[in-house]
Every structure is written in structure tokens, then in C-alpha cells.
Amino acid sequence: MVCAGLAALARTTGLIGVVAKSPCVRSLIFDFFRDGSARRSIVAGAPPDAHRTLEICRHTKLRIFPERTLNMMPVHTPVAAPENDPVFRVRGLTKIYGEKLAEVRALSGVDLDLYPGELVVLLGASGSGKSTLLNILGGLDSPTTGGLAFRGRELSAVDEGDLTSYRRDVVGFVFQFYNLIPSLTARENVGLITEIARDPMTPEEALGLVGLGERMDHFPAQLSGGEQQRVAIARAIAKRPEVLLCDEPTGALDIKTGITVLEAIQRINRELGTLTAIITHNAAIAAMADRVLSLSDGHIVSEKRNASRAAVAGLEW
Numbered sequence: 001m002v003c004a005g006l007a008a009l010a011r012t013t014g015l016i017g018v019v020a021k022s023p024c025v026r027s028l029i030f031d032f033f034r035d036g037s038a039r040r041s042i043v044a045g046a047p048p049d050a051h052r053t054l055e056i057c058r059h060t061k062l063r064i065f066p067e068r069t070l071n072m073m074p075v076h077t078p079v080a081a082p083e084n085d086p087v088f089r090v091r092g093l094t095k096i097y098g099e100k101l102a103e104v105r106a107l108s109g110v111d112l113d114l115y116p117g118e119l120v121v122l123l124g125a126s127g128s129g130k131s132t133l134l135n136i137l138g139g140l141d142s143p144t145t146g147g148l149a150f151r152g153r154e155l156s157a158v159d160e161g162d163l164t165s166y167r168r169d170v171v172g173f174v175f176q177f178y179n180l181i182p183s184l185t186a187r188e189n190v191g192l193i194t195e196i197a198r199d200p201m202t203p204e205e206a207l208g209l210v211g212l213g214e215r216m217d218h219f220p221a222q223l224s225g226g227e228q229q230r231v232a233i234a235r236a237i238a239k240r241p242e243v244l245l246c247d248e249p250t251g252a253l254d255i256k257t258g259i260t261v262l263e264a265i266q267r268i269n270r271e272l273g274t275l276t277a278i279i280t281h282n283a284a285i286a287a288m289a290d291r292v293l294s295l296s297d298g299h300i301v302s303e304k305r306n307a308s309r310a311a312v313a314g315l316e317w
């Protein structure tokens with residue numbers, strides 16, 4: 001359980017190393033990959049096999065730490081691009097899960113450009129392909145066919161290590177469930193990420209941005225759902241990601257709490273200029289966006305630009 005949580009955290013934050021400490025095992029280091037497996041272990045006095053590593057982690061106290069020694073090429077080489085160049089250029093993107101009779105066509109040819117600093121809302125019924133699209137944009141999943149370029153670089157052509165760097169350096173994820181480590185305070189949960197980021201803000205700064213300056217030393221269990229989600233947002237943005245991807249960030253929250261969370265996201269987008277995509281099936285949220293895309297059956301079926309962005313505090317649903 002602890003391990004599964006860490007694997008999810010590792011995948012979505014770009015953390016690539018986990019150390020387990022126990023009397024018999026001094027330290028273990030391994031990489032998490034997109035399918036959640038740990039394929040490499042660089043080890044001090046421990047078994048080399050990843051399966052065994054996971055077994056041991058289940059029974060030991062884990063500490064996450066940054067593995068800086070892996071030789072990884074950064075995907076994100078800053079380019080002097082004009083402001084109107086898209087951050088993402090998606091063409092003919094398809095995603096098919098399963099085979100033959102069990103085949104599910106999650107995306108059936110998506111074309112999309114996303115621009116710097118935009119706030120985009122993705123609407124669509126359950127099963128329309130929203131999460132699949134977001135996961136592919138964030139390097140958590142790969143397309144079956146089609147093109148996906150990030151700042152002119154084709155993501156489907158990069159190897160696993162580059163993709164890990166991409167997730168770690170470029171993308172912040174926020175999900176419906178917060179995935180906080182229960183035994184760490186808000187400040188420590190955010191600190192996990194600021195330790196491995198290249199040019200992070202401090203945990204205090206990040207928590208201040210989401211309005212939690214006063215609650216930094218609280219543990220997740222001492223925070224409300226909305227506060228926990230804001231810690232997760234602080235964790236996602238502390239590394240100053242170029243892209244913030246939110247999959248139903250208010251899905252588990254009531255309206256009032258949901259609004260505090262959306263306000264935090266809107267503030268990040270405005271103040272840090274982070275390209276932000278928010279998935280929701282709640283059409284009321286669309287008013288806060290620059291652009292609203294609707295998905296149905298794996299297609300983008302409509303695109304609407306709002307004349308102006310509504311203040312989140314006035315949204316109702």
C-alpha cells in the first residue's frame with residue numbers, strides 16, 4: 001500500500017529514487033517507470049532485483065530522496081520561442097487500449113495546440129478520453145499513433161529516461177486524490193519535491209501561494225479535503241513547472257471547498273504564467289477558462305474561447 005502510493009507519487013512528480021532503510025538493508029535505490037514497476041536498482045548492500053526491492057519496501061520504513069546521479073538527458077532545453085508558438089502541438093493523436101475484441105479506442109484522432117500561459121478546461125462525459133489525453137500530454141502514457149510535440153520536440157520519440165526528466169522538470173500534476181504522505185507535514189510533503197527540482201520555490205512560498213501559509217506544519221489528517229488538495233497543488237507547482245495538468249481536481253470536494261481549490265489554480269496560472277489544463281465534467285467550471293474544449297468519444301467536438309475569464313468566487317454549481 002505504502003509502496004503503491006509512493007509509486008504513484010514517483011510517477012507523477014518525477015521523483016525517481018526511493019530509499020528504504022532497515023537494519024538488514026542499508027539503502028536501496030530504484031527507478032519507477034510508467035507502469036509503476038521499478039526496473040533498476042542501484043544498491044548499497046541490497047539485493048539487485050527490483051521485485052525483491054519492492055517486497056522489502058513493503059516492510060520497511062521508506063524515505064524518498066532525490067537520485068541525482070542517474071545520467072539523464074533533460075527533455076526541456078529552453079528555447080527562445082516566440083510567445084505564440086504552442087507549448088503542445090498534438091496531431092492525429094489516437095490511443096487504443098487492449099487488442100481485438102477487447103479493444104477500446106480512448107482517443108480517435110485529436111488535434112490540439114496549447115499555448116503558453118493559457119488556462120484551458122477540458123469537458124466531457126465519463127469515458128470520453130479526457131484523462132487519457134491529459135496523461136499523454138504529461139508523459140504518463142504514450143499514444144498509439146499520432147504526433148505530440150512539446151516545444152517542438154516529439155515526445156513519442158524520447159526514451160524512458162528523458163520522459164522521466166520531462167515529468168520531473170516540466171509537468172505538475174494534480175489529481176482528484178491528493179496522494180499526500182500521511183506521516184509528513186504539509187511543508188514536508190512539498191519539500192519532497194523542492195529537494196529534487198532545479199529551480200524550486202521554497203515549500204513556504206508554494207504553500208503561501210495556495211493560501212496555506214498558516215497550516216504548514218499540519219499533517220494531512222489535520223487538514224480538510226480542500227486544504228489537502230491545496231497542499232497537492234503546492235507540491236505540483238513548487239518546482240515552477242511550465243505545465244500544470246489537473247484531472248478533476250475538485251471531483252471529491254463540495255462547492256465551497258472546490259472554489260478555494262480552483263482559486264489556488266487560477267492564481268498559479270495568473271502569477272506564474274503556467275499553462276494550465278483542468279479536466280472536469282462540471283460545465284460551470286468552464287467559465288474560469290480562456291478556452292474550453294469538449295471531448296466526446298475520443299474526439300474534440302467543440303472549442304470555445306471565453307470573452308473573459310470569470311472570477312472563480314462567482315462560480316456556482
Ligand SMILES: Nc1ncnc2c1ncn2[C@@H]1O[C@H](COP(=O)(O)OP(=O)(O)O)[C@@H](O)[C@H]1O
Binds near residue numbers: 097126129131133
Ligand atoms: N488503462 C486502460 N485500459 C483499458 N481501457 C482504458 C484504460 N484507460 C482508459 N480506458 C478506457 O478508455 C476510455 C477513455 O477513458 P478516460 O480517458 O479515462 O476517460 P475520461 O477521463 O473522460 O472519463 C474509457 O472507455 C476507458 O474505459
Ligand SMILES: [Mg+2]
Binds near residue numbers: 130247
Ligand atoms: Mg478521467
